[in-house]
Amino acid sequence: MAAAGKGNVLVSRLIHRAHAEAGWYLYAPACALVEADRTRPGTAEHLAALPGVTVLDLDLPAALAVARQASWAAAHCQHTAQPTAGRPEGAIIPTTDPERWRGQPVRVLDLT
Secondary structure, three states, X not given: OHHHHOOOHHXXXXXXXXXXXXXXXXXXEHHHHHHHHHHOOOHHHHHHHOOOEEEEOOOHHHHHHXXXXXXXXXXXXXXXXXXXXXXXXXXXXXXXXXHHHOOOOOEEEEOO
16 A cells, blocks of 8 residues: 555556456555555545545454454455455455565565
């Protein structure tokens, strides 16, 4: 999310694709939005206003996942990436820090 605020071209393409193409979705876990906004004020409001971005609330299952980890943002992202009835294959985490996710049960898209 911070990469979007810094003008990362790959993030811009993802955002455009989620808005313009059926079947493409970008999920913004609320806890990750908070962390991105703390790093770069205004990021959360900007991303939440984009038509291709779906903000995911901190519901009870997500809150329980967050409670088990030190970083709320990372925990909410990892929870969001897990398979669900609506996303049987799970979601992919786009990141500029793929090493942060090494050994975690998630798929990543390296934006560097």
